[in-house]
Amino acid sequence: MPYVTxxxxxxxxxxxxxxLVLxxxxxxxxxxHRCGGRAKCTTCRVEVLAGDFFDVTNKEKTAFANKGIDDQLYEDCLRLSCQIIVNGDITVNPIMTVENTGKNAGPRPAD
Incomplete structure (x- = not known):
């Protein structure tokens, strides 16, 4: 089984x-994960530090574009954890957490 750091x-x-979000x-x-893992809100963003990831999904590209996030960022190091399927060892840094925002996490994403 893979490891997530x-x-x-x-x-x-x-x-x-x-x-990954789960x-x-x-x-x-x-x-x-304010939208429940549907790639709409971008609150489940993670900074990719290392590892094997599938390519950025079209849902991610649309969500980032709708939020005005530069495409170079998500091509280089920014992903939505609700769209990442863990298939190997990875290292990430969550951007928005309950602790650093004071917000409720949101509805649990579907399995």
Whole structure:
């Protein structure tokens, strides 16, 4: 099984094929997911630090464009954790969490 490392928070093992947003939440990382994992709000953004990731999805590209986020950012290092399927060891840094925003995480994304 792959390992997910969260910057300044630790490393945990994740079932292959698990959505990153769920893996983070299930391991005590209170990442925001205000739209319930539908790639609409971009609150589940993570900075990609290392690892094997599938290409940026069209849903991600649309969500980032709708929020005015520069395409160079998401091509280089920014992803939506609700759209990432863990398929290998990765290292990420969650951008928006309950702790650093004071906001409610939002509805749990579907499996």
């Amino acid at each position: 969260v910057f300044d928070r630790g490393t945990f093992e994740v079932e292959t094929g698990r959505k 893996a983070l939440e299930e391991n005590g990382i209170n990442i925001l």
